[in-house]
Amino acid sequence: MSRPIFFVDEMLNDLAVALRLSGFVSICKKWENDEALVSEAKASNGFILTSDKPLAERCEKGGIGAFLVPIKMDKKEKLVLVLKSAGIKEIYPETICTVCNGALEKAGKDKVVGNVPDTVLETFSEFLVCPDCKRVYWQGSHWKRIKAFLEEVSKEIAGI
Numbered sequence: 001m002s003r004p005i006f007f008v009d010e011m012l013n014d015l016a017v018a019l020r021l022s023g024f025v026s027i028c029k030k031w032e033n034d035e036a037l038v039s040e041a042k043a044s045n046g047f048i049l050t051s052d053k054p055l056a057e058r059c060e061k062g063g064i065g066a067f068l069v070p071i072k073m074d075k076k077e078k079l080v081l082v083l084k085s086a087g088i089k090e091i092y093p094e095t096i097c098t099v100c101n102g103a104l105e106k107a108g109k110d111k112v113v114g115n116v117p118d119t120v121l122e123t124f125s126e127f128l129v130c131p132d133c134k135r136v137y138w139q140g141s142h143w144k145r146i147k148a149f150l151e152e153v154s155k156e157i158a159g160i
């Protein structure tokens with residue numbers, strides 16, 4: 001199964017970032033109007049994620065996959081709800097740029113010299129680079145927290 005693309009309501013930006021961390025392209029921006037959002041999602045065969053009930057209902061009637069996501073849920077609950085609703089049982093950490101949705105590529109020290117602080121170069125030898133926005137990722141201290149978060153999500157969607 002190819003990975004679905006998500007079209008995310010601007011109000012759910014935290015969910016869009018969490019989906020990218022999980023390896024799913026998630027477009028989150030201000031669309032001109034609901035019609036523009038719907039037609040873009042339809043063209044890519046994607047899912048719309050929104051907190052707007054009328055919009056979700058209209059999508060459903062129009063045959064477009066849309067999930068209503070309560071804005072008050074915490075980030076993990078939102079992510080698990082969406083993945084389960086979309087029938088996704090597996091996530092793909094470290095594959096999608098959390099900023100721009102680019103497909104991350106593995107890189108050694110030589111590729112990132114000058115783009116990361118020297119202390120990082122001394123500590124880490126493996127990096128991920130986004131070919132689109134040039135952002136460099138490494139498994140710094142924040143990574144442990146992200147990894148734990150994704151492991152919990154992974155278990156919940158697999159039903160463990």
Ligand SMILES: [Zn+2]
Nearest residue numbers: 097100130133
């Ligand atoms: Zn990027």
